[in-house]
Amino acid sequence: MSWEERLSRAGWRITTPRRVVMQVLQRAGRPLSPQEIYMRGRRIHRSLGLVSVYRSLEVLERVGLVRRVHQEDRCDGYILASPGHHHILLCRRCGRTVEFPGAEDLSGLIAQVEQRTGFQVEDHLLELIGLCSPCQRSKS
Amino acid sequence: MSWEERLSRAGWRITTPRRVVMQVLQRAGRPLSPQEIYMRGRRIHRSLGLVSVYRSLEVLERVGLVRRVHQEDRCDGYILASPGHHHILLCRRCGRTVEFPGAEDLSGLIAQVEQRTGFQVEDHLLELIGLCSPCQRSKS
DNA sequence: ACTGCTTTTGAAAAATTTTTTCATTAAGCG
């Protein structure tokens, strides 16, 4: 199912700003801030407004098409979210981002924590940070 | 080793704003924003400046005494960090925060991801979100 | 394709948050 379809089925309209934001993120491959998306987006759609970038991101995130990436210093980066998958692998050097599956791998840990703390775990946030292969080589 | 000692050994001075920030966070037990820390801190130290809160948090985080908590909607919350432990368990209702150990539990997952992606994983961010026992009961 | 209803947009303004600057203060060492 295309993202347009997913957005539409969730009750939202397919608009130019939303298309532009998706297109920019598709090409980026690394987290972009609203500001960056705005600047790149204007090259595609001249009259794009920054506010629409913010609003598009909000909607797209809600629908699960886009995901916010949390970094130590900034949390304003967004990437495309492949549906269903939940974790992010981030290169601290070039910013490249890869998603990977593996929610099951946490179930043991989660069960253990639930038992020890009495919490009822509903969700989690997992990000791995490191160096991608190209950046390992050009480490100088 | 006390936090004062840790801070001092890392080459930083023990100052009133830093003491106040630590004291406020010690009492809070949930993530507080710089603004919140500032307001509570002023009750302890009248002339505290917001800027010093920002600067104190930066230093304390660098030294590992304080940790930033990432939530869906906001990432400006700080809690005390118990040294060595790396994960956070957060109640989405009352904000209560608990730390728990368990880096080992991820080593399998990490090795697997490294092999599949060629990344060299150096660090990770794991947060579990759910309901603490009291909030489970008063769920109405 | 045209109409009408409603969501969405873009611009400007407002609100918030964070950073910079700089003169003054106070840690911590001898």
Place this chain on the structure above:
DNA sequence: CGCTTAATGAAAAAATTTTTCAAAAGCAGT
């Protein structure tokens, strides 16, 4: 106790995010 340097607080500046509102544009039903 005095000296040196790091750190502070206030103000201003910069950056980020949200609100407001009239105009534009999706889209469902003709």
